[in-house]
Amino acid sequence: xxxxxxxxxxxxxxxxxxxAATALLLAERGAHITIVDCSEQKAKQVVxxxxxxxxxxxxxxxxxxxxxxxxxxxxxxxxxxxxxxIISNNAGIQRYGTVETTSLPDWSQVLGVNLNSIFYICxxxxxxxxxxxxxxxxxxxxxxxxxxxxxxAYTTSKHAIIGLTRSMAxxxxxxxxxxxxxxxGTVNTPMLEWAASLDPNPQSVYDACNQMHPLGRIxxxxxxxxxxxxxxxxxxxxxxxxxxxxxxxxxLPIGGVPKTE
Numbered sequence: 562x563x564x565x566x567x568x569x570x571x572x573x574x575x576x577x578x579x580x581a582a583t584a585l586l587l588a589e590r591g592a593h594i595t596i597v598d599c600s601e602q603k604a605k606q607v608v609x610x611x612x613x614x615x616x617x618x619x620x621x622x623x624x625x626x627x628x629x630x631x632x633x634x635x636x637x638x639x640x641x642x643x644x645x646x647i648i649s650n651n652a653g654i655q656r657y658g659t660v661e662t663t664s665l666p667d668w669s670q671v672l673g674v675n676l677n678s679i680f681y682i683c684x685x686x687x688x689x690x691x692x693x694x695x696x697x698x699x700x701x702x703x704x705x706x707x708x709x710x711x712x713x714a715y716t717t718s719k720h721a722i723i724g725l726t727r728s729m730a731x732x733x734x735x736x737x738x739x740x741x742x743x744x745x746g747t748v749n750t751p752m753l754e755w756a757a758s759l760d761p762n763p764q765s766v767y768d769a770c771n772q773m774h775p776l777g778r779i780x781x782x783x784x785x786x787x788x789x790x791x792x793x794x795x796x797x798x799x800x801x802x803x804x805x806x807x808x809x810x811x812x813l814p815i816g817g818v819p820k821t822e
Contacts, residue, residue: 563590563591564591564794564795564796565587565591565592565790565794566590566591566592567593568587568591568647569593569595569638569639569643569645569647570584570587570593570594570595570646570793571597571634571638571647571649572587572594572597573649573678573682574598574650574653574700575596575598575604575620575651576600576603576604576606576607576620577598577603578748578751578782579651579745579748579786579789580649580700581782582782582783582785582786583649583651583785583790584607584611584649585610585783586787586790587647587649587790587793589616591614591615591616592616592646593616593642595618595634595637595638596619596620596621597620597623597638597682598623599622604620607620621633621634621637625652625674626652626674626678626681627673628681631678634682635682636685639689644692645686645689645690645693645695646690646693646695646696647695647696647697647698648690648695648696648698649698649700650678650679650683650697650698650699650700651700652678653674653675654670654671654752655752655755656671656715657712658711658713658714662711663714667714668714671715672714672718675715675718675722676718676721676725679722680725683697683729687729687738690733690736691736691738694736694737696739696741696793696797697739697740698740698743698789699740699742699743700722700742700743700789701722701726701742701743701744701804702715702716703744703746703808703811703812704719704720705720705722705723705744705804706744706812722742723744726741727740727802730801730802734801734802739797739801740802741800741801741803741804741805742804743785743788743789743792744804744805744806745780745807745808746809746812747773747779747780747809748779748781748782748784750782753766753767753770753779767779773811774809774811775809775811775813775814776809776810778809780807784807788805788807792805
């Protein structure tokens with residue numbers, strides 16, 4: 562498929578997990594990719610992986626929770642590619658704590674990386690997206706709709722991404738700019754690996770996550786990237802302001818219903 566042939570795509574958090582899978586999938590379908598991440602080693606690996614496709618990739622090292630660095634990342638992508646068609650925002654971190662126990666630095670860091678980075682990247686990218694009638698796909702989470710204990714900062718950031726997505730969708734619809742978001746369930750990413758490592762028995766975390774999802778397993782990053790690609794494509798030309806659940810049925814069950822078998 563070459564549905565993104567000639568398109569210029571900026572992918573934050575593009576060096577690992579869902580971001581890397583998205584960068585590779587869009588490149589496979591013809592897009593020219595700018596990976597924005599804070600890990601140069603991992604970003605280089607993704608750029609090398611893109612070389613197997615008939616597309617081009619480069620990387621820009623930045624902390625997108627800092628406005629000036631996000632602005633430079635957008636400027637680099639535009640200078641490198643000559644235009645900007647697709648933004649895929651995936652930068653994200655997890656920290657644990659309640660409102661009482663979350664430290665002020667942790668609160669600021671989570672909101673900075675997960676939420677502010679989207680605001681900054683989009684603020685500087687939208688003037689260029691107006692010129693191309695481009696698209697934005699933001700990565701949120703099932704924790705934008707439901708939550709767990711001990712994740713105050715994370716779930717707050719993910720709820721807010723939906724509001725920001727909808728606000729941008731309505732503000733820029735008349736320019737032809739579409740803005741949507743994706744809400745995955747548990748995905749096999751470095752973030753999950755890190756979370757599991759906090760448990761004395763990491764495998765038990767994976768087992769529990771598999772059991773939580775009615776499909777009986779967690780997602781692979783490429784499965785989420787497929788939905789990002791759809792929303793970024795002309796196949797979704799009448800979709801804006803939407804949030805797509807990709808959760809393996811995680812939010813379907815109602816507690817308290819007895820099993821019949």
